[in-house]
Amino acid sequence: MSTSILRDSTTSLYEQIAHQLLEEIQRGDYEPSGKLPSEAQLGERFGVSRVTVRLAVGKLSDDGVVERKQGKGTFVAAKQVRHGLDALRSFHEALLLQGLQPSMQVLSHALRPVPEAMRGLFEEAGDCLLLERLHVVDDEPIALGRSHLPAELANVTWAEVEHQPIYSILESITGLAVTRADLAIRAQEADKSLAGALHVKRGAALLVMERTSYFADGRCCDRTTFFIRPERYAFILSGVFKSNSAN
Numbered sequence: 001m002s003t004s005i006l007r008d009s010t011t012s013l014y015e016q017i018a019h020q021l022l023e024e025i026q027r028g029d030y031e032p033s034g035k036l037p038s039e040a041q042l043g044e045r046f047g048v049s050r051v052t053v054r055l056a057v058g059k060l061s062d063d064g065v066v067e068r069k070q071g072k073g074t075f076v077a078a079k080q081v082r083h084g085l086d087a088l089r090s091f092h093e094a095l096l097l098q099g100l101q102p103s104m105q106v107l108s109h110a111l112r113p114v115p116e117a118m119r120g121l122f123e124e125a126g127d128c129l130l131l132e133r134l135h136v137v138d139d140e141p142i143a144l145g146r147s148h149l150p151a152e153l154a155n156v157t158w159a160e161v162e163h164q165p166i167y168s169i170l171e172s173i174t175g176l177a178v179t180r181a182d183l184a185i186r187a188q189e190a191d192k193s194l195a196g197a198l199h200v201k202r203g204a205a206l207l208v209m210e211r212t213s214y215f216a217d218g219r220c221c222d223r224t225t226f227f228i229r230p231e232r233y234a235f236i237l238s239g240v241f242k243s244n245s246a247n
Contacts, residue, residue, distance in 0.1 A: 090165035
């Protein structure tokens with residue numbers, strides 16, 4: 001790796017170091033672990049003080065290029081997941097389409113009375129299945145999903161279908177296709193339970209996506225609330241929008 005920096009440049013030493021490290025990150029020089037050399041190693045390499053190195057790494061951290069993990073070092077920041085809102089697809093499928101290798105862990109599943117707020121969705125149903133699953137990417141939790149599903153899914157052996165999307169399970173059990181979903185997005189602070197599951201601080205801001213899915217006959221088949229770490233996730237809506245007013 002080149003270590004050239006210009007001592008008499010109008011660009012500060014730490015900015016030059018940050019730029020060089022950025023180029024190396026973009027080339028993939030630190031894959032597969034993503035770990036950067038220590039501050040002492042970088043200081044020796046560039047012939048600068050730890051303070052200068054710390055400023056360079058701090059700039060990369062502020063720009064979202066690297067992340068510092070206490071007691072472990074500095075790592076290339078994980079790529080942000082982009083979830084398109086213009087197609088009907090499961091949360092898990094959205095991760096797969098980006099070339100990621102996501103996994104899911106079933107945390108709990110049990111029959112529960114239909115919540116009062118959802119009585120209008122699950123008409124004439126006394127109970128529904130409450131399912132909690134943790135979505136993991138790069139060995140880190142990215143989202144927790146809480147799903148209210150038809151009671152007939154209670155007999156599913158969840159250990160055998162842990163990594164299957166909800167839509168696939170619904171269609172295989174009922175023989176009906178999911179044809180529509182309504183989405184609502186908001187923000188919420190992480191309570192103690194969510195903070196523990198997602199490895200964030202209590203009170204940290206989370207993205208919340210509430211998805212209500214329907215069969216072709218109009219019956220609700222899924223109400224899932226995803227609690228998402230926002231630094232790893234972005235919602236994208238692509239399309240052409242036409243103004244109603246004349247220019």
